[in-house]
Amino acid sequence: MSQRFRGKAVVVTGAAQGIGAAVAQRIAEEGGELLLGDRSPLVAQVAETLTSGESAVKSHECDLETFDGAQGLIDAAQETFGKIDVLINNVGGTIWTKPYQSYGIEEIQAEINRSLYPTLWTTRAALGTMIAQGGGTIVNVSSIATRSINRVPYAAAKGGVNALTASLALEAAPHGIRVVATAPGGTSAPPRAVPRNTAELSEQDKRWYQQIVDQTTESTYFKRYGTLEEQAAPIVFLASGEASYITGSVLPVGGGDQG
Template sequence: MAAPYAGQYVTPGRFGGKVAVVTGAAQGIGQKVAERIGAEGGAVVLVDRADLVHDVARGIDQAAKVSGSGGSATSVTADLETFAGATRAVKTALAAHGRVDVLVNNVGGTIWARPYQEYDEDKIEKEIRRSLFPTLWTCRAVLPTMMEQGSGTIVNVSSVATRGMHRVPYAAAKGGVNALTQSLAMEVAGRGIRVVATAPGGTEAPPRKVKRGPEAESATEKDWYQTIVDQTVESSFMKRYGTLDEQAAPIVFLASDEASYLTGSILPVAGGDLG
């Protein structure tokens, strides 16, 4: 069973009475965000395509009962690269709680690292589908509910890799997330809905439990990946990767009522790298 959230910074009760859907919640940034919202009193619906998400949800639920935070967690597996999967996720939240106050779109990530001319057609399409479509679909799936409520917050997780080496298709997908964030924010502000984003830089994390793609095998492939690492550190003023807690904290702030006058904003969280 996953360990309860153990970050330094928790604001008790900040999400009391709120229902938050967090995608990509089985590991990494998504898991940290879900754990923190649960520790701050929110009812969290965790979504992932991996069954591991159920263990994370049970850990959050157990921790909430022990701490008395008021939080709770449920989980659902869904393929968010499809509209059917996104609709399933939102329907699960509505069936459990009757509303959705917060959506955190965290699904995405580089699958392959290589110069653009080394990507074939299939790899380009898979990168775009992995890092753009889950956010497009889940935003579309949740909007009718938020519009009916006249309230809601969507936090998209983008990337500073919109300017970066050896992942052009991923950069294009995250550029799409940025455009979606700003355009949708303008469109729905009058309906009481905020749409914001963070743009993480390099982030230290445990080895992924479910891999996005194959490991680099050849010396050339390893060099291509090392170029990403070197460029990420060099582009950061602080010359280091961030931590999962350092990425989760601004996401949770933007999702909270404390950020009520922020919409259409894309916050770089990359030690000074603006992407």
């Protein structure tokens, strides 16, 4: 196994399950020291399973929809490692799936809070540290859903992540900081331990959700969802030194769907 992250301090958000947990596992296997952030207590269990003699893996419960939560995570990383070599912003995900005119005002705000602000806040909190230490890498997790149906607020949030990636890369490059992103497509994963939407779905809700499944599958060249491993690998590559001449880019990982 490659040791691309030996001696590197890495923060992964949204690490309690799904893509975030898969990314954390890869980086731990490659020698990285990790701080896993999530608002679910399950993040501590993930950290425990990844801790070995080779890697130090810590966890921190935080609400990254607030700047205070993001700052607390970055402060914990500083206290634990004394530096932040890599920040992987993975928090986000559609809460509802329905035509835009069917979204309530509070639901629209909740989608933006969930899928844009955690990346904005955590990046802002970490940036000063990276500038002071003379470099670092920020990997944002966006989505090919910037062109999709039945999740316009989520698409807008991830479009904001793409714009953040492109714009901040220009500002941060003189400080030795790379800012990149992947845009995952549909991804097969175990049922979420903490669902984004706890309400029981109506028959109409199920039909709207099925429409995005059908569109996502049809828009890929392979006519299937990707795996967690297929999403984690590009993120880990972009976070590594092997991608040292890549910045400002958003890499679609959607089986040919460019988003």
